[in-house]
Amino acid sequence: MMRAIYILPGLILAGALLLSSVFIVDEREKVLVLQFGEVKQVVDKPGLGFKIPFVQEVFRYDDRILGLPTQPLEVTPLDDRRxxxxAFARWRIVDLEAFRRAVGSGGVDAARSNLDKIINAEIREVLGGVNSQKVLSEDRTLLMNQIRDNSREKAAGLGVDVIDVRLTRTDLPEQNLEATFARMRAERDREAADEIGRGNEAAQRVRAAAERSKVEIVSQASKEAEVIRGEADAKRNAIYAEAFGKDPEFFAFTRSLTSYERALQAGNSSMVMQPDSEFFDYLRTEKAPVAAPAAPAQ
Known part of the structure; x- marks a missing residue:
């Protein structure tokens, strides 16, 4: 009975020691076993691990790809346009011993802080060596790859691998936006004024050509009208002359009727003449006055 009393605590103590010496490594992590600050084991495969209880400590680190968004910073490219x-970086712990020596007990947070400084410095250096147009263009993969390679080289001492670096934003500073927009508006206004000026000049040329064509057309039409009118008058006079030659009395009668029609209209000026004037010959008699015979043709 007394032996059982001593054996039971011993078993409990042995079980506790056994449990404290065993640890489980997840597939998403890596483990360091330290003894008085010195690395004794590096476990990078999932499964069970063992350590000396109360003497050795287990430190777990994430074995997945981690992200790092950098803080916005101002850079000045070659053309002095701020x-x-x-950026956003992706990184991973590849050397646990070097990582532990570099960051100590700070772990992933300390590594992020150091990586942020490295990447920001590389962003300033790489982007400061090119023009802003190249930075703002869509084809800036070479710049991002250069930042990644330089950051990877400098971050090797931290025991991490920089997998990728992407520029997520490249904008003008807020205080420069209004000035840039104002300059863009001024350029567009100048272009619009140039286009309006060229349009007005072209319209003036078209109007001048149209006016010249109108004058030429009207002049030609007037010339043709005068020719036609002259020909018509000549033809009319010929008809009158032929009619007069055939029947002088009838010609005199029709000419008198035309004169009456033109002279005796409402609104005409008053006429004063003697009643026995030749003008009234066809109004005084029922017979037409006898006209002088036409002269014989020579």
Missing amino acids: LVVD
């Missing part, structure tokens, strides 16, 4: 840039 830009606000931020």
